Amino acid sequence: MIGRSALFTPANNPARINATVAIKSDSLVFDLEDSISPEEKDAARILLREALKSLDFLGDRNILIRVNDPSTENFVQDISEIGPLGCFPLMIPKASEAVICEAEKELRELEAKGSFNYKIPMIPVIETPSGVESVNEILKASPRIIGVVFGAEDFTAAMGVPRTKDITQLLYARSRIAIAARAAGIESMDTPFPDIDDIEGLREEAQSARLLGFTGKQAIHPQQIEIIHQVFTPTPEEIENARKIVNSFTEKGGRVITVDGKMVDKPVFKRAQVILGKSQTSARNGQND
Amino acid sequence: MKQVEATAGTDDRGDVQVHVIKLKSGSGIDIALESRVKSLYAEEILKTVRKTLKELKVSDMRVEINDQAAFDYVITARLETALRRVQQAGNR
Numbered sequence: 001m002i003g004r005s006a007l008f009t010p011a012n013n014p015a016r017i018n019a020t021v022a023i024k025s026d027s028l029v030f031d032l033e034d035s036i037s038p039e040e041k042d043a044a045r046i047l048l049r050e051a052l053k054s055l056d057f058l059g060d061r062n063i064l065i066r067v068n069d070p071s072t073e074n075f076v077q078d079i080s081e082i083g084p085l086g087c088f089p090l091m092i093p094k095a096s097e098a099v100i101c102e103a104e105k106e107l108r109e110l111e112a113k114g115s116f117n118y119k120i121p122m123i124p125v126i127e128t129p130s131g132v133e134s135v136n137e138i139l140k141a142s143p144r145i146i147g148v149v150f151g152a153e154d155f156t157a158a159m160g161v162p163r164t165k166d167i168t169q170l171l172y173a174r175s176r177i178a179i180a181a182r183a184a185g186i187e188s189m190d191t192p193f194p195d196i197d198d199i200e201g202l203r204e205e206a207q208s209a210r211l212l213g214f215t216g217k218q219a220i221h222p223q224q225i226e227i228i229h230q231v232f233t234p235t236p237e238e239i240e241n242a243r244k245i246v247n248s249f250t251e252k253g254g255r256v257i258t259v260d261g262k263m264v265d266k267p268v269f270k271r272a273q274v275i276l277g278k279s280q281t282s283a284r285n286g287q288n289d
Numbered sequence: 290m291k292q293v294e295a296t297a298g299t300d301d302r303g304d305v306q307v308h309v310i311k312l313k314s315g316s317g318i319d320i321a322l323e324s325r326v327k328s329l330y331a332e333e334i335l336k337t338v339r340k341t342l343k344e345l346k347v348s349d350m351r352v353e354i355n356d357q358a359a360f361d362y363v364i365t366a367r368l369e370t371a372l373r374r375v376q377q378a379g380n381r
Contacts, residue, residue: 013301013304014301014303014304014359015303018303018360042373042374046370049366050365050366054360054362055362
């Protein structure tokens with residue numbers, strides 16, 4: 001599970017790693033890629049390996065690891081250090097079908113060599129124009145894929161357009177990724193909101209992500225988490241309404257009915273079930289924590 | 290002959306900087322410790338350093354530790370990184 005929020009932490013910073021004890025995001029992403037300089041990749045992966053082995057509080061968290069490009073030696077070294085420790089999903093940057101196939105091959109080799117009794121999941125990061133255009137194929141490229149995330153910074157750079165508060169330029173890509181994720185039956189995380197101090201801007205962007213069908217949003221600062229959780233957690237009114245719909249529709253044996261003057265048929269019933277499912281997940285994770 | 294040495298870590302709070310220098314065969318292990326929590330945790334830190342050196346089967350090495358109140362896992366990681374780097378430097 002990825003959940004509603006995933007906070008990035010550079011894997012080569014002990015103080016930041018230690019501070020994750022107080023972070024309430026549904027997932028923690030330890031980054032071995034963009035936030036780590038090439039000459040510190042070795043130090044980062046060893047530090048992360050030791051942290052995962054030693055810090056008990058990390059054992060209770062959803063841990064994701066953003067690894068390096070699978071076509072590089074860095075990827076092989078990343079999975080060699082981290083893979084034997086457990087089933088931590090890997091975020092695969094600049095995903096394409098070829099990149100996912102390469103990662104699949106390397107992971108299979110590692111798992112066979114180490115006789116792992118688990119398969120390491122993957123989460124493609126869609127952050128190139130070609131990645132957006134082939135997102136359906138990417139999500140089918142490996143049975144390990146459990147989610148997908150959108151990265152707007154690289155995407156806008158590749159498109160040659162600015163990243164602005166008005167995110168019209170991202171609408172097509174975000175819609176396409178969210179729909180592809182729903183079609184594949186997996187979770188989807190929207191791109192992080194870059195302005196840490198603009199809380200209302202974050203709320204608006206998170207609300208639009210939820211409307212497009214994303215199941216969560218990445219975070220780059222702890223203060224973004226509460227807002228993201230508020231947006232992606234059903235309100236008490238939504239939960240109560242969903243409960244009414246599910247109960248009434250079930251009682252009537254699945255016949256079309258009206259609840260509070262509105263028609264309820266099978267799609268409405270299904271949507272209500274999804275809301276109740278989300279509310280249960282949110283309750284387990286602490287609604288606004 | 291040129292001295293073979295390497296460093297890992299930083300002097301940021303919660304981190305530790307480890308500098309290792311390869312010694313000639315038979316010299317043994319030589320550890321120098323500087324720490325902002327030396328009076329309280331010197332023995333713990335040295336224990337972690339010796340344990341890591343033993344696990345990695347390191348014999349002739351000078352290890353200089355500049356600790357900024359790092360947890361044990363950080364000391365282990367930075368020491369292993371420095372040792373790998375010195376190995377690579379030696380191979381070059």
